[in-house]
Amino acid sequence: MNPQVFVDGIVAGSMIGLGAIGLTLVYSILRFPNFAHGELVTAGAYFALSLAALIGAAVGGTAPIGPFSFGWAIVLAALGAMVATAALALALDAVLFQRLRRRGAAVIIIVMASFGASLALRSGIEFVYTASPAYFTRELQIAMRLPGGLRVTPDQLAALALTAVLVVAVHLFVTRTAAGRAMRAVRENPALAALAGIDVDRTIRLVWVLGAALACAAGITAGLLIQIRPTMGFDLLLPLFAAAILGGVGSLPGAVVGGLVVGLGEALTVAFLGAEWRAGAAFMLLVAILVVRPNGLFGRAGG
Amino acid sequence: MEFVAYATFFGTVALSYALITLGLNVQWGQTGLFNVGVAAFVAVGAYTSAILTTPATEGRIGGFDLPLPVGWLAAAAAAALLANLVAWLTIRLRADYLAITTFGVAVAVQLAVLNLTPLTGGPFGITFIPRPFGAWASDPALFGFANLALVAATVLAVYAVLECLARSPWGRILRAVREDETAAEALGKSPRRLRIQAFTVGGAVMGLAGAVQAHFVGFIAPENFLPTLTFQVWAMLIVGGSGNNRGAILGAVLVWAIWAASGALIGAVVPAELQARAASLQIVMIGLALCAILLWRPGGLLPDRPRRPRAR
C-alpha cells in the first residue's frame, strides 16, 4: 500500500478534528447534537472568502506568504470570519435555541430546531453565493518531497500546524482558565453552576463563540485545501459526529483523535474501494463505535 | 380539464407524502423517536419495488418483472428490516445517538444508490417503473383518477391500521412508555422492545410510501432522496400536529400545497437563469417554518388528542 494514504488521511483528519472539537464542546455543554454546526463551518469559509475579497479590493491584492498559496489578506480575513461566525452562532442561539431552552423543551426538540436551522442556513448560503464552488486562491502549490516518496504541500502542513495549535490552545483554555472552569461546571450541572455564582448565560455564549470560531477555522482550512461549496459543512457533518462520538462526547483530545481516525478511515476507503465510497467510512466507524463502545474511546461510562 | 388533471396529480403526490408522514408519526409522534433519515427508508422502499417490478434491462441486475403488489410488500419489508436494524443498534443508547445514526443511514443509503450502479442505475436511477393502471394511460383523466383513488385507498388503509394499532393495547403501552418510562417498566413492559417495534412499523410505512411514489412517477434517481425530503416530511408532521394521524395527513397536504404553490410562483415570476437560485429560497422557507412552529405552536394544527391534565 502507498504510504501517501496516511499523509492524506492525517491532513483530512486534522480538518475533521478541528470541526469536531467545536461540535463536541457545544454537544457536551449545551447537551444537544447541533445539526447546524456544519453550516457554521460553511458560513465561516464564505465569510472569509468575502472578507478576503474586500481586503484584496482595498489594498490591491496581497502576494502569497512564502511557500503558501495564500497571502496576508486571507489570514486577516480568517480572523474577521471567526468573529462573524461567532456572531452568527450567537444570533442563532438568541432567536432559536435559547428560547427553546428557557421553555424547557426536550433535547430532541432542540435537535430538530437545529435541523431546521441547518437547512435554512445552507440554502440561504446557496442563494447568496450560488451552488458553484469557489476558491480562496488560484495559486498552484508545489508539493514538497519527504523521505519515502511522500508528498505534502506547504498548505497542508500549515493546516496541520493550525489544528495542533488550536487544539492545544483550546485544551489549555478549558482546563486552566476561570472561564474554562465555568464551562466545565455548567457542563456537569447548570443549576448548581448558577448557585455557585456562575453566569450560565454568559458561559453558554462563550461556548458558542469558541465552537463557532473553531468551525470557521475548519471551514477555512477545508476551503484552502479543497474548495468552498454551500454543502461543504453539511457533507462534513457525519464525519464530525463520528469523530466526536468516537472520541467520547465532551473530550477535546478525543475529538481530535476521533477526527484522525475518521480521516485515515476515509483515506483507506478511497485507496481500497475508490473515491466514490469515501463518505461511507464515517458511517461505518460510527456504527462500529456504537456497537462496541458507545461512550467513545475516551468517554466516561454514563458520560 | 387541465385544472382537473393538475388537481388529480397534485392530490396523488400530496397523499403519497401523507403516507410518509404517517410513518414518521408512528416513530416520532407516538413514540418520540427522532428519525433524521426519513429519505433513506423511502429510498429503500422505492428502489426495492423498482428493482423487483421493472422488466429486465441489459447491464442491470434486477428487473424481475414481478407483479406490483409483490413490489410494494417487499418495499415495506425491506424498509422495515433496515429500520429494525437501526433501532436495534441505537435505541438502547441515548435519543440523540438515534438521531445521529439515522442521519448517517441517510448518507449511507444515498451513497449506495449512487454507486451500486449495476443494481440501482447509479446517478441515472431506474426508469420505466411500471405504473398502476398502465393499460388506461391512453385516457389521461381516467388514468389520473384511478391512480389518485389507489393512493387514497392506500392512505386510508394505512390510516385505519395505524389507528387500530394506536388504540390497541400495544398502542396504549407505547403512549405510556412515551409519557413515563419507569412506570411502564414497572408494569413489566420493555420500553426498548416496544420502541424497536414502533420504529420498524414506521419504517415499513415509509418504505411502502417510497414504492407508491416510485410507481406513480415512473422513474427514480438518487436526487429524489436528498435530505430536503426528510425536512419536508418533518415540516408536514410538525405543521399537522405530531401524534395525530389525521394531523399528519392534513399537514402533508397543506405543506405540499405551499411547496407546490411557491414553486409555481418562482417558476412564473423569476427569470429562468435565476430559478435554481430562487429554489433555494423555497428550502429556506421550509427550514424557517419548521423552527417557527417549534417556537410558537409546538402542538401543530391538530395537537395530539387526549391532553390529560398533568398530575403532580
Add this chain to the structure above:
Amino acid sequence: MSRPVRLDGLVAGYERDLPIVKGVDFAVAAGEFVGIFGPNGAGKSTLVKAVAGAAATFGGAAFLGDTLLTGLPAHKVLGAGLAFVPQTENIFATLSIAENLQIAAEVLPRAARAARIGAMHAMFPDLARAPHRPAGSLSGGQRQMLAVARALIVSPDAIILDEPSAGLSPRLAHDVFTTLARINAAGTTIILVEQNVRAALAVVSRGIILVDGRVRLDAPAADLAARDDLGALFLGTAAAAA
C-alpha cells in the same frame, strides 16, 4: 456582617397553576439561626430554592436586607450576599476540590480570593489535604463540608441549607450541625431546612413548621422541643397554638 431575610407572601413552584408554596410570610433577623421543618411534600425545598433563584416565584417577594432577591437569576442572588446549598448534587464531582472552591471565589475581588480559600481550608482541613483530586472522590460527609465551604467562601450575609444532614451518619450529621452553629456564632444568618427535627432543634433558635405550602407554626426552638405532639403538628391534626 449579617443581614435579615424577609419573605412577603411568597408563592412558588414549577407550574403557575399548581404552586407548591402558597403564600409564605416570615422574617429572619440578622444573625438568627432558623430551622424550617415539615412533612414530605410541604414545600420546604421549593420555598428555599425560590428564595435562592433556583425555582420560579409566581407571587410575593423575598428580600435580603433591603435587596429584592425575587426575579434575580441564581448567580446574582449569590452576588447579592445570599448563599444556598442544595440538598443533592451540591458539588461539582468532575471538577477538583480546589476548583469547586475557586468557582465560588470568582465572585470575590481578585485580591480576596486566596485568603478566603485559606480560611475554608482552616475551617475544613479535609479539603486542604488533596485539593487536586476530583471532588467526586470525597466521602459523603466531606462532600457536604465542601458544599458548605463553597457557600461560605463568599462570606455571605445569609446562608440557606437544604437538608445538609441527609444521607449522613448521626455522628457526621452532628458534626455538620456543630459547624453550622459555629458559623452562626460568627454572625452569619442561617436558614436550615431539616427532616432531622430533634437534632436540628438543638442548634437553631427558632423553628418554622411548613404544612402544605403554608406556615403552620412559628415558635422558639425551646418551645418546639418541649412539645410532645410534633408528629401530630406535621400531620396538621394538632392545634397550632404554641
